[in-house]
Amino acid sequence: MKGSVILALTGIFATSCALPAQVEKQDTLLRSMHQELARAQRELGKLDPSPYFISYSVRDEDSEVAAGTLGSLVSSTHLRRRAVDVVMRVGTPELDNAHGENRASAITSGTLPLTDDPDAIAHVLWQLTFNEYRKAQQAYLNVKTKTQVNAQEEDTSADFSKETAEKHTEYTELAPLPGQQALEKIVRDYSAGLKPYPYVYSSGAVVSSQRAKSYFVSTEGAQLVAPSAVVRLVIQGQTRANDGMDLMRVETFQSESLDRLPSETQIAVRVKRMANDLKALRAAPVAEPFDGPALLSGRSSAVFFHEVLGHRLEGHRQRGEQEGQTFTKKLNEQILPKFLNITDDPTQRVLDGTDLSGWYEFDNEGVAAKPVEVIKDGVLKNFLMSRMPIKGFSSSNGHGRSQAGLMPTGRQGNLIVTSSHTIPDSEMRQKLIDEVKQQSKPYGLYFEDIAGGFTLTQREAPQAFQVLPIMVWQVYPDGRPDELVRGVDIVGTPLAAMNRILLTGDKEAVFNGMCGAESGSVPVAAVAPSILFSEIEVQKRKHSLDRPPILPPPGFENASAGGHR
Amino acid sequence: MKRTGIGSWLLILVLIPACFGQGAADNDPVLQAMRSEMERSKTELKLEQVPAPYYIDYRVNDIEEMIADAAFGAMRGDFHTRIRFLRVTVRIGDYKQDSFYREGEGVGDFMPVDNDVIAMRHQIWLATDRAYKAAAQALTAKQAALKQFNVEQPVDDFAKAAPVQSIEAPAKLDVDPRPWQRMLRNASAVYEDDPLIQGVDAQMRFEAITEYFLSSEGTIVRSGHNDYQLNLAMTTQASDGMRLDRSHSYVTANLKELPSEREFLDKANELAATLKQLREAPIVDDEYRGPVLFSADAASNIFADFVGQNVLGAKPPLGQPARTRGAWATSYKSRVLPDFISIVDDPTVASADGHSLLGHYTVDDEGVKAEKVDVIESGKLMNFVLGRLPIRDFPTSNGHGRGRLPATPPGPSLGNLIVHSSESVPAADLKNKLIEICKQRDLPFGYYVDTLGPRLGPRLLYKVYVKDGHQELVRGAVFGDLDTRAIRNDLVAVGNDVYVDNRVLNIPHSIVSPSILFDELQVKRANANKEKLPEYPAPPLVSGK
Numbered sequence A: 001m002k003g004s005v006i007l008a009l010t011g012i013f014a015t016s017c018a019l020p021a022q023v024e025k026q027d028t029l030l031r032s033m034h035q036e037l038a039r040a041q042r043e044l045g046k047l048d049p050s051p052y053f054i055s056y057s058v059r060d061e062d063s064e065v066a067a068g069t070l071g072s073l074v075s076s077t078h079l080r081r082r083a084v085d086v087v088m089r090v091g092t093p094e095l096d097n098a099h100g101e102n103r104a105s106a107i108t109s110g111t112l113p114l115t116d117d118p119d120a121i122a123h124v125l126w127q128l129t130f131n132e133y134r135k136a137q138q139a140y141l142n143v144k145t146k147t148q149v150n151a152q153e154e155d156t157s158a159d160f161s162k163e164t165a166e167k168h169t170e171y172t173e174l175a176p177l178p179g180q181q182a183l184e185k186i187v188r189d190y191s192a193g194l195k196p197y198p199y200v201y202s203s204g205a206v207v208s209s210q211r212a213k214s215y216f217v218s219t220e221g222a223q224l225v226a227p228s229a230v231v232r233l234v235i236q237g238q239t240r241a242n243d244g245m246d247l248m249r250v251e252t253f254q255s256e257s258l259d260r261l262p263s264e265t266q267i268a269v270r271v272k273r274m275a276n277d278l279k280a281l282r283a284a285p286v287a288e289p290f291d292g293p294a295l296l297s298g299r300s301s302a303v304f305f306h307e308v309l310g311h312r313l314e315g316h317r318q319r320g321e322q323e324g325q326t327f328t329k330k331l332n333e334q335i336l337p338k339f340l341n342i343t344d345d346p347t348q349r350v351l352d353g354t355d356l357s358g359w360y361e362f363d364n365e366g367v368a369a370k371p372v373e374v375i376k377d378g379v380l381k382n383f384l385m386s387r388m389p390i391k392g393f394s395s396s397n398g399h400g401r402s403q404a405g406l407m408p409t410g411r412q413g414n415l416i417v418t419s420s421h422t423i424p425d426s427e428m429r430q431k432l433i434d435e436v437k438q439q440s441k442p443y444g445l446y447f448e449d450i451a452g453g454f455t456l457t458q459r460e461a462p463q464a465f466q467v468l469p470i471m472v473w474q475v476y477p478d479g480r481p482d483e484l485v486r487g488v489d490i491v492g493t494p495l496a497a498m499n500r501i502l503l504t505g506d507k508e509a510v511f512n513g514m515c516g517a518e519s520g521s522v523p524v525a526a527v528a529p530s531i532l533f534s535e536i537e538v539q540k541r542k543h544s545l546d547r548p549p550i551l552p553p554p555g556f557e558n559a560s561a562g563g564h565r
Numbered sequence B: 001m002k003r004t005g006i007g008s009w010l011l012i013l014v015l016i017p018a019c020f021g022q023g024a025a026d027n028d029p030v031l032q033a034m035r036s037e038m039e040r041s042k043t044e045l046k047l048e049q050v051p052a053p054y055y056i057d058y059r060v061n062d063i064e065e066m067i068a069d070a071a072f073g074a075m076r077g078d079f080h081t082r083i084r085f086l087r088v089t090v091r092i093g094d095y096k097q098d099s100f101y102r103e104g105e106g107v108g109d110f111m112p113v114d115n116d117v118i119a120m121r122h123q124i125w126l127a128t129d130r131a132y133k134a135a136a137q138a139l140t141a142k143q144a145a146l147k148q149f150n151v152e153q154p155v156d157d158f159a160k161a162a163p164v165q166s167i168e169a170p171a172k173l174d175v176d177p178r179p180w181q182r183m184l185r186n187a188s189a190v191y192e193d194d195p196l197i198q199g200v201d202a203q204m205r206f207e208a209i210t211e212y213f214l215s216s217e218g219t220i221v222r223s224g225h226n227d228y229q230l231n232l233a234m235t236t237q238a239s240d241g242m243r244l245d246r247s248h249s250y251v252t253a254n255l256k257e258l259p260s261e262r263e264f265l266d267k268a269n270e271l272a273a274t275l276k277q278l279r280e281a282p283i284v285d286d287e288y289r290g291p292v293l294f295s296a297d298a299a300s301n302i303f304a305d306f307v308g309q310n311v312l313g314a315k316p317p318l319g320q321p322a323r324t325r326g327a328w329a330t331s332y333k334s335r336v337l338p339d340f341i342s343i344v345d346d347p348t349v350a351s352a353d354g355h356s357l358l359g360h361y362t363v364d365d366e367g368v369k370a371e372k373v374d375v376i377e378s379g380k381l382m383n384f385v386l387g388r389l390p391i392r393d394f395p396t397s398n399g400h401g402r403g404r405l406p407a408t409p410p411g412p413s414l415g416n417l418i419v420h421s422s423e424s425v426p427a428a429d430l431k432n433k434l435i436e437i438c439k440q441r442d443l444p445f446g447y448y449v450d451t452l453g454p455r456l457g458p459r460l461l462y463k464v465y466v467k468d469g470h471q472e473l474v475r476g477a478v479f480g481d482l483d484t485r486a487i488r489n490d491l492v493a494v495g496n497d498v499y500v501d502n503r504v505l506n507i508p509h510s511i512v513s514p515s516i517l518f519d520e521l522q523v524k525r526a527n528a529n530k531e532k533l534p535e536y537p538a539p540p541l542v543s544g545k
Helices: A021-026 A028-044 A100-106 A118-149 A180-192 A264-283 A298-308 A425-438 A494-498 B006-018 B022-027 B029-044 B117-146 B177-193 B261-280 B296-308 B427-440 B484-489
Strands: A002-007 A051-069 A072-090 A107-111 A167-169 A202-218 A223-240 A246-255 A290-296 A340-344 A372-376 A414-419 A444-455 A465-475 A483-485 A488-492 A501-517 A520-540 B055-071 B074-091 B107-111 B165-167 B197-215 B220-237 B243-252 B287-294 B341-345 B373-377 B416-421 B445-452 B458-465 B471-474 B477-479 B491-494 B499-503 B509-513 B516-525
Touching: A021 A028, A028 A051, A028 A118, A028 A202, A028 A223, A051 A118, A051 A180, A051 B117, A072 A100, A072 A118, A072 A180, A072 B074, A072 B107, A100 A107, A100 A118, A107 A118, A118 B055, A118 B074, A180 A202, A180 A223, A180 A264, A223 A264, A246 A264, A246 A465, A246 A501, A264 A465, A290 A298, A290 A425, A298 A414, A298 A444, A298 A465, A298 A494, A298 A501, A298 A520, A414 A501, A425 A444, A425 A465, A425 A501, A425 A520, A488 A494, B022 B029, B029 B055, B029 B117, B029 B197, B029 B220, B055 B117, B055 B177, B074 B117, B074 B177, B107 B117, B177 B197, B177 B220, B177 B261, B197 B261, B220 B261, B243 B261, B243 B458, B243 B499, B261 B471, B287 B296, B287 B427, B296 B416, B296 B445, B296 B484, B296 B499, B296 B509, B427 B445, B427 B458, B427 B491, B427 B516, B458 B477, B484 B491
Parallel strands: A167 A223, A290 A444, A414 A520, B165 B220, B287 B445, B416 B509
Antiparallel strands: A002 A444, A002 A501, A051 A072, A051 A202, A072 A107, A202 A223, A223 A246, A290 A520, A340 A372, A340 A414, A444 A465, A465 A483, A465 A488, A488 A520, A501 A520, B055 B074, B055 B197, B074 B107, B197 B220, B220 B243, B287 B516, B341 B373, B341 B416, B445 B458, B458 B471, B477 B516, B491 B516, B499 B509
16 A cells, blocks of 8 residues: 555754854764765775665654553653664666665665764674675666566666755754653643543544754765754544444644644644544444535645645656556646646745645755646646656656655655635635535535545556545535535545546645655645535445444443443 | 651551552552453443353553663663553353454553553453454354364363462562663673674663453462563674674573673673684584584573473364374373483472572463473473463463463463483583593594574584594584484483573573483584675774773
């Protein structure tokens, strides 16, 4: 399952402020990385085949995590580590060890000593480097043989693009972490907010706080040092309807530091709303399969675009021999209505006061982030590129991203959908009703919130997507109040769905989340206005048939209320 | 309200003894939570058309753990955690045939570490509900599966056991990790004297576990234990590329038994020195057949693999008629070892030869009192270590049902496997005996195994020469026919020495073993790939430490 978005919140790099070069010289870790890299380049350069590119990236991170349920602490952990990735390419940029399915041969990962002991750091780097060389050179020989034996590939692009070696060093001192006790209090307090509701069967709060310094050096001469900090709070509640359907609400919050999270009162209001939503959901009827007009809130549209379109615009998916390549040959063709533009812009840090999680200055291949206009006036113009070239696109646009330990691929940062055919948000519901009447449908659907979804992009699977709506309302044309329904999944194929967009609202909504794919979990944002579709297809969600718990929850033994039976 | 004076002192005096008695159990919030949920689950948990449970148990493990590791003289990881796991088993049916099958084998989850009774009960409540529903499905699935087989000698699904009440003090992890971390750093710095050492890792893992158990049969147990581990591991390559490893672990239930910093550093230096000797040692010849002497340390691995694994009374998969899953499934009452060897598994002993035993416990994870089991009497297999899952001819548990939370249900496991011999000889004489056998067979040398590595591969192996008794370290050997047949037929003598091999792996247990002599074993050249040497040398030292 490729490209699922899971609700969560995301990291933002701390304020930039470069310091003099002396600090760099005092940075033992950076110096050891440079020295070992130079030695590896010199020594391995004598061999045949020899690497033409080596990079070291280190993520020096300090993180605290606490989890709680019903006002009680479940776990509390402090972790400090220096994760290191050694990336090596043997052969030539035209054909190297990372070709095709051998991508993993270009990376070896480990952990470095936590103290600035130059000898210990150098020894670990040395070990990882010669082990990586063995893996890379063997893969390179296989790649060479295979390309001689196999038929020519459809896309004969090179394996590694040429890029400017960036130099950027920041030594901003980050604020200390809040401390375990502060985090423990937070999860106790917020998880206690769901204690009064007997029908919220399982619930919990998780808060994490992390600060990190990222280092990147390469044999091309790149040198990057950047600090980052993030706090994430996730609160979750779950209930089960009498037919066995599990129903979940999740609220997530993120900021650079604890004091920038929403106020306790604001969060408490959201927690209370979660409980009310869950109560309403378990009483809601199950939706019937439906095909008709639908309105997606801005948040829902953002998830929809991330899943349905965003993942298919990732550069490497255009050349993989296993990939479905939905949009590969559609370059310069109209794939969306003319009034829609889509840009992926990792350089945008804040939108209307909301921090965007997909913000970064340099990607995980050391390439400077750039805004990429992927769709202009509905026409496909570009892809999200890492340093893996594809036909017609020979260089990276700063979207090569990964989590530590995995090879970067083209990924989304901040996917921003804008529209020139808008009406005020307040009129969108009426437009939906108009469309329902025009199509003589009994009702239309309003998707208030979508939890995430997944997209299949591989050839052997149907080229379909599925998103997981949580709060869905049936909107009637005859003035009846909107009715909450449950158990709805949006289904369909991407190209068909896109062409049924009629118009959009005028307010942009932000969805911050963690996105998972081959290159791991990376923070992303999707931004979109609310959207009216002439047609959306929904199916019934598969769900367990397990009944709700037989006995009442502890603490509610004598209360037959709460509707748990 | 503040009242001081003699009254409060009295109160404390009254409370202190209670800490280790039933009173403590009443006040323990974890046990309180378990009891409350047990009470109502026993009486109220019932779906229409599904039988009520005939048995329920709750297990909670409260684990505090400190882990740290150092590599090349510097700390690389440092981790401290406290966590509580819960496991709930609900059985429907009866002792003869019940729902303990696949998904019916129990449900695991986290439990809050705060002592909030309602929050803890909430987790138990959810897990119990899930376990009951899973049991209903499992029973149906099991009955359907059994219809395919014709079971000749049906064995009960669950053994009856007498209820046990045992409340011990909870375990605490009361250690300052800093001096230990300094030891790890210093020990892992041995590479500075030998540029050919490619990897060196020193690790500590200290753990305190308080286990809680409550069953619907009336068993209630609280127990606490600690284990402390220090590990050293190093690797190098000989000039021909052969990979050479050395490692040493100190594992104990008692902090005081861990080595001093001096002893730990000496051990690190000793490992480094033996790696150097190994690099220069000759490779063994093609094949040798003759006597081989194993140190008590090396012998403990042999007993663990060939006896330990085969005395587990593990019930075979549904429908299979065998008695157990092990190699001795059909060997009950047969000779499996020489008649001068007897082996017991005895969790009730806490130490041997002055070393604490990790396999010591009083009540197992199924709430059954631990018993000493005579598994091998005068070479004959007479018993198995058993949990409450009966096997043919062994209908009851002997208190060996254990399992690590949260993932696995308890099953038959070793406690303290102790090897005895009725004809042990002074350990020092075994070498003479080795030479004697060599002489009788005109062999110029025999073999002495000091240390074994994974898969019983020798790490320190010496040729012992007949003419003057001198030892020569060799490398690159494997044993050709070291198996259950060899320990039955070729094991000819046992030393009077004792090695305590404490093992934390999965379930903590101990092997207590003497040195042993085989009169014939095959020692041959390993057929392993030789790695290349590093493509370029280790980085030169710059810090001048």
